[in-house]
Each structure stands twice: as C-alpha cells, then as structure tokens.
Amino acid sequence: MGTRDEVRHFLSTGEHDAHCRVWPGDRIERERRAHEELRQALVVEVQRRTATLAAEERLRGLDIVPLTRRKVEPMVRGLFPASEQGAVLSLLEKSVVFLTPANIAQVLLESSWLSTAWDLANLYLLSVGVELLGPEAPQLLGLSEHTTCYVSLAYFDEASPFADYLVHEAAHVFHNCKRRTVGLPETRRREWLLDIDFWKRETFAYACEAYSRVLEAGSNRQARIALAEEYAACAAPSDERVSVSKMAELVREAAAARNGWKHILARCAPPTRAVTQTSATEVTTTARRHGP
Known part of the structure; x- marks a missing residue:
C-alpha cells in the first residue's frame, strides 16, 4: 500500500496507520508528513463535495x-x-464553533487528532446535506474536544x-x-x-x-x-x-x-x-x- 492508498483509506474510513510506514523518513518525519497530507486531502475532499454551496446565511449578523x-x-x-x-x-x-463554509478548512487543519478531523468533516457534510465520507461515518450534531464545542x-x-x-x-x-x-x-x-x-x-x-x-x-x-x-x-x-x-x-x-x-x-x-x-x-x- 502506497501513500495514495493510505489517503483513500483514511478519507473513506477515518483510519490510518499509526506508524505511518508508507511515508519516507524517520518516525517523526513520517508522522509529520502523513498527518499533513491526510489533513490536506480531507480539506480538499470536503471542499470538492461542497463546492456548489452558497454562503451560509443563518449566521449572518448573529453574535x-x-x-x-x-x-x-x-x-x-x-x-x-x-x-x-x-x-x-x-x-x-x-x-x-458552528461549522460553516468559511471555517471548515481551518477547523480540519487545526483539530488535535486525525480521527476528530474526520468526524468533524462528516458532521459538516451532514449539516449541509452532502453525502458522508464513508458508510460507517457517524451522523453527528455536535462534538466536544478539550474546551471547544463544535456544533452543526x-x-x-x-x-x-x-x-x-x-x-x-x-x-x-x-x-x-x-x-x-x-x-x-x-x-x-x-x-x-x-x-x-x-x-x-x-x-x-x-x-x-x-x-x-x-x-x-x-x-x-x-x-x-x-x-x-x-x-x-x-x-x-x-x-x-x-x-x-x-x-x-x-x-x-x-x-x-x-x-x-x-x-x-x-x-x-x-x-x-x-x-x-x-x-x-x-x-x-x-x-x-x-x-x-
């Protein structure tokens, strides 16, 4: 399995090899490159699926x-x-934090864990009525990490x-x-x-x-x-x-x-x-x- 296969597997399941063995370099470099590429691939896929969505109006003017x-x-x-x-x-x-077209990319790139990023991607896709990333994707309305509450x-x-x-x-x-x-x-x-x-x-x-x-x-x-x-x-x-x-x-x-x-x-x-x-x-x- 190469890096492309690993990326496809992550996008459809949220799972990845914890040791990132298909990426080159020592352990630290492999993990860095894998996490960066997997997150970027997740952002690209979410943006591809939602490219035709209009700007979100429900939060306009809302404090x-x-x-x-x-x-x-x-x-x-x-x-x-x-x-x-x-x-x-x-x-x-x-x-x-309400997940919107304006902030979803930043949220996915900055969340603490890859598994959390995948869950958040599916939470967002569900909220805008777009097909989820995989058949086992959770149907979520909210997710808490540390002291941040992500809401659909x-x-x-x-x-x-x-x-x-x-x-x-x-x-x-x-x-x-x-x-x-x-x-x-x-x-x-x-x-x-x-x-x-x-x-x-x-x-x-x-x-x-x-x-x-x-x-x-x-x-x-x-x-x-x-x-x-x-x-x-x-x-x-x-x-x-x-x-x-x-x-x-x-x-x-x-x-x-x-x-x-x-x-x-x-x-x-x-x-x-x-x-x-x-x-x-x-x-x-x-x-x-x-x-x-």
Whole structure:
C-alpha cells in the first residue's frame, strides 16, 4: 500500500496507520508528513463535495457569544457556586464553533487528532446535506474536544422541543476541563470542573440538554413537571450509551426538584471519589437523533 492508498483509506474510513510506514523518513518525519497530507486531502475532499454551496446565511449578523451565554447560563448558575460562575461562563461563552463554509478548512487543519478531523468533516457534510465520507461515518450534531464545542448548522433547523445540542456539548466541557484552566483552585479531590462518572457522561449531557429546554419552556414547577412527562413520552435519544428509561426518570426528577441541575449532577457522580477520570483531551460527540 502506497501513500495514495493510505489517503483513500483514511478519507473513506477515518483510519490510518499509526506508524505511518508508507511515508519516507524517520518516525517523526513520517508522522509529520502523513498527518499533513491526510489533513490536506480531507480539506480538499470536503471542499470538492461542497463546492456548489452558497454562503451560509443563518449566521449572518448573529453574535454567537451572547447566544451561547444565554443558553448555558442557567446550567452554570445551577451547578456552580456564585464565586465560580463568572469564570465558567467566560470559558463557555467563547467555546462554541458552528461549522460553516468559511471555517471548515481551518477547523480540519487545526483539530488535535486525525480521527476528530474526520468526524468533524462528516458532521459538516451532514449539516449541509452532502453525502458522508464513508458508510460507517457517524451522523453527528455536535462534538466536544478539550474546551471547544463544535456544533452543526442543523442546530438552527432542529424541530424537537427538547433538543439543544449546544447545551449538550457545553455540558461535556465540565468533565474535559480542569479547574486550573479557568483560574479556579484545584485540589487532589477537585481536579476537574465537575466530577462526573465516566460511564454517565452522556447521560449527564442528555439530561442537561432536555432539562434546559424544560426550564426554558416551563414557567413554574407544575408546567415543568408536565413538560418532563411530555419528554418521557416522545422519542428519546437514539444513543446506545444511554438508557431511555433512566433518561426519562432523571429528567422527571430534575423537573420536580428545587434545583434540578444539582439533582442531575448527583445522579451522575462517581460511586466513590476513588474513580479516576480520563484525560481532558477526550472527545465527546452528540449522535444524530432519529425522533422528534
């Protein structure tokens, strides 16, 4: 297999030889050349598939920072003490990137991992209605890497009353970001912004997403409880990482609680503090929903 074959394989699958053996040079040079060529090939292919698209109008004149702050502020106010809310809000309000024709090339070239770049390419292609790169390509609406939340333009077309994947991806930042990154004091027991069980991270993000919509639409406790029941009855996230029944139960409990955010966090906390969290470089994704 030569470099052309390796490029074709990467474009259709997102996979590549970690040792980059078909490229010339020593190990460091092989990796440098391979990563550069694979990224450039990805950009060229995405641009080829979207060459006839018109300029994106939905973001024209839109200030993303206040939009993001408005969406995430209730979650931050509910999850963090007053002394920490400002620092967390300052982080999140600048964390959201909508993938557009204007920025997709730069995003693909600068993302940390090749696999992430491939996922982001497919997220973008899906959002503009273009064929994905391969049959196994994920159908994503959002993806979080470090403290950046990449969001599909489909966000502005979402019809579900309980969907808000900007909030979903922002919720993932809490377990991806260390406290010292935003200038908050850190201890051995408090290293990350929030202590969330590894196996419940998607449950936490989906619950925050649905609960944010319940709060936004429900003006009082009775209305919020009714909305939570409506959420439980409609199509739930088609994501094998979460239990539909547990999700519905958690949103119901949050809607009835005095501080639903704290209830969600408590239900998604590690069983003991001895559980070790994974690296802050973890990439998390929001799968495409197939329901209302």
